[in-house]
Amino acid sequence: MQESIARYRMHTEDAQTKNIPSDEQNIEQLKHETAAMMKKIELLEASKRKLLGENLGTCNIEELQQLERQLEHSVSNIRTKKMQVYKRQMDHLKEKGNALAAENASLTEKCKFEPERGADGDRANIQFAEISEVYDHVETDLFIGLPEARIRCLMFKN
Template sequence: MVRGKTQMRRIENATSRQVTFSKRRNGLLKKAFELSVLCDAEVALLIFSPRGKLYEFASASMKETIERYRKHTKDTRMGQPSIDEDLEHLKDEATNMMKKIEHLEDSKRKLLGEGLGPCTIEELQHIEQQLEHSVSSIRARKTQVYKEQIDKLKEKEKTLQAENAVLSEKCGRITPTRVVSEPREILRESSPSSEVETELFIGPPETRLSLVPLFPK
């Protein structure tokens, strides 16, 4: 039969709690004995029941094992800084960091031209040198950015010129359509009658004589 997983919490039933304590206590004492025998380890085990009864196991002398434990922990603590020392060290580091932050903020204000009243000549000269160096760096960077932009524009210009040359070549291959106008046809269409009378008559219409035409047909 498979045993269910035991939940790690206090057993509420007093009888079940006492039975579990007895079983697990014996098992723990047995494991301590096996560990000392199989691995040649110095093992000391102390157990106090809920009612205050003591159960113990020691592969050697319990007193000697406890003294050995105390000596070991004492040597370990001596080799490591205490909690108070760690706190003092952290406080010192925090104080130093605050001083550095204040110094940086003060330097920033001076670079912005603020709080220059108590500054000496040497400090003002140092600030001036810093600003000149900063301005030189900014101008150099600006010149570099301009140069990069000019190079990009030149490359773009070359690309556009190449595209323009291709388009010009394509336009040159197209033959323009020639429109030929016919003057005679235009004149014929513009004048409804192409025949013009050129004879000259003298006198009234009833007795007019026909003379020789000015323009023979």
């Protein structure tokens, strides 16, 4: 029985060590993945440069035509998106304009008043006359300078 248990433990330990990759294997795998990622990055950067119009001297006609198609497709997508944004803005501004027009109509209705005949109407006219008299005496001349100079100017005017 003891021998069976010992053999079982030995086989399970061997299986575990075979299934678990060693540190060296992990390092090699990570180096391989890193190299693959670096190649992808270099290809993407080269593609980006070509799309920006750089390093086109090495391209043949087919590559240039493919770049042109990609750029035309991208520009088309950008224009479509721009038109969608403009349409949303126009719709929003139309709604805002309609709301302002409705508010304007409402305020116009509130502010509309016909002069009433009678005691209240006369009182309103009297108050308006008093207010206009107050504003008739307001001096509206613009003067820049010291107050003393202003007094002298007023003396010469009179």
